[in-house]
Amino acid sequence: MTRDKITRSFQLHYKIKMLLKISNSSCCPTCFLQLVLPPVSTVMAGLLKRALRLRTALRCLCDYNMLSRSTATLSPVDFHSPFLTCSSEQVLASTRKLHAGADGSKVSPSAAPERLPFCRVTEEDLAFFRKILAGRTIVDPDLVEPSNVDWLKSVRGSSEVLLRPQTTEEVSQILSYCNSRNLAVNPQGGNTGLVGGSVPVYDEIILSTSLMNKILNFDSISGVLTCQAGCVLENLSFYLEERDYIMPLDLGAKGSCQIGGNVATNAGGLRLLRYGSLHGTVLGLELVLADGQVLDCLSTLRKDNTGYDLKQLFIGSEGTLGVITAVSILCPRKPKSVNVVFLGCETFEQLLKTFQLCKSMLGEILSAFEFLDSECMRLLNTHLKLPNPISDCPFYIVIETSGSDPTHDAQKLHNFLEEAMTSSLVSDGTVATEEAKIKALWSLRERVTEALTHDGFTYKYDISLPVERIYQLVTDMRKHLGNRAKSVVGYGHVGDGNLHLNVTSPSKDPALLAAIEPFVYEWTASCRGSISAEHGLGLKKRNYIYYSKQSQAVALMGNIKAMLDPKGILNPYKTLPDNLKHI
């Protein structure tokens, strides 16, 4: 009952807002109400009654609601009042201004598309969910709100239902029901994604895996860990470290991200250089398909060549082909000796030569090779008060070695550092062997993202390029943008050829966005690079897929999606471009 009252009051609020937009009035709805209400209260009441009747009628038909055209980025509740057909175009124009091009006419490819004709959640649906998930069906707007907004606070959905299953069986029941009722579902893990893929665009039901956090099994001989998809990465790391193992992936978001989400987005991270991607380390998955079918591919075998390797399709599918409910992953032994080196280089060419020297002299003990530029250091100093451990240089490198013998590693490292210093590849540096100092040096690389959020609104780009050309993009972007941007920084996994290019401005700036995109994507495509190396496509980059993939490939992706999820209920509006026919 209360929920209906709230929706009604919101509707009235927005009805008034729209009337105001038509009349070009700028006073707030409540003022308008006070001004207008006494003489026309009966008119308002009549309008409201008519609105409600129309709304219920439309709902029952589950017809295509031509009038809900808000972008997911703007309003907390999307405009779905059905009675002001004539003014919807004006509403459309005003709500799309955010991602419009400089001339205000085109819609940016990263803006949300129109709402697809999924059904809306009814009381009967809620009753069903409450029956399966007693106490874990959340409709309180304050509790649902954090799951509606992404980590960057750049996109916001308007979901009203958050479901928190604890078992695969519950997920299966939920999906089977939603498939039959044509209700869209947004699977959500730690909600740390950076491309708007983890939050609803409209009113998709949020299916959170947060309560599916049990570790099912750990085999200490083979190092295979089997756990539910909602286990937080850092907790898995702690669990494994006690048993002398580590997770094969590590990223800055480890305190919040969940392994299911990591697998669904094929997360890369800081250890990819050494342990490879999830495509290699994940041995098995348990999934629930769109129709509720449970697909048990949860093998713990290292080698199994029996038929097509289905799990590879779901790794990196971003929740659009199935919901991952359990993962079995191969974990490496915890290294006995870890060293972190922080170096400074004068030019990017020297940085690349240092990388080659590193690979030849450190070889198998190299476990990470990251870089950041002097702009990043400036942001770290200014916003997070982290001091520079060495003298100021244009480029900084973080190198990590992991091995089983401290003496052997120290000797190799010493030889490498001596060579790097005597051949002047490196102008300054420091080494850390102690836990505390290692954490301090790593935080210089891991907290750049945090420092950027303090600098202003951030435009993030995650690009894969041929290693020699990585920094060229940053310098070209700086020249191209000139004074329009506050800071342009480059950092990332240079060892994997992955650049994180970030541009900040004091506030959201559509003109700046128009200058950055599609320049950055065209530049990337000209080197045959990837427009999203590890962040995925999500909502924001789905339409740019053609910069890195041929249209035949994308068409085949669409066919696979149609086969596995014919109604398109799993994480709609994400990953695949809008021009593919879904339903």
Added chain:
Amino acid sequence: MSGRVLVGVKRVIDYAVKIRVKPDNTGVVTDGVKHSMNPFCEIAVEEAVKLKEKKLIKEVVAVSCGPQQSQETIRTALAMGADRGIHVDVSGKDYENLGPLQVSKILAALAKQEDAQLILLGKQAIDDDCNQTGQMTAALLDWPQGTFASEVSLEGDKINLVREIDGGLEHIKINTPAVITADLRLNTPRYATLPNIMKAKKKKIVTVKPADLGVDVTSRLEVLKVEEPPQRQAGRV
């Protein structure tokens, strides 16, 4: 005035490591556990190097008492800027029973041998939390002591010191030679830069035995039992 400073550095279990008690309750597990320089000793080394950079003293000598691995700790001090190191070799049972009294006797003997003008130590070690070595050393040498120093400045042959005490900050002036123990806010230890790390490999570390200094390291204390603290019970609101 020799202008020589003796800095004591202790090799302790790294503060970030989770401590485990040995199954036989005789001590904590140290095998295979990450060790590093005591944080307060790092601050002492940093202060000594700063004084050398200000040209107020001429030489910094790093001293450590312990087994072979203590040399790594001395090397870290050398990488931070110390000039040479002295390793007092104490191993096995003697090392397990080594406490502040024996260490202070060793430091006193070394101070006389090296003709030191100043002894800089950390205020306490993070493994035993004794907070006694500095005070005992000063007493054995009959030197003034400035403990819990958060500010040190040399003025001729006197030292101005600010001490952090329970009541606030105490300003004192002491004569040299003296013993100073470093507190947390004295300075922020520097990262050892690569050129210094390379140079440190070539600096000399001399090994001596306590007997050479005329010090008897037998302990008058006996550890009866080491236990974990009781497990925290869940609270109730």
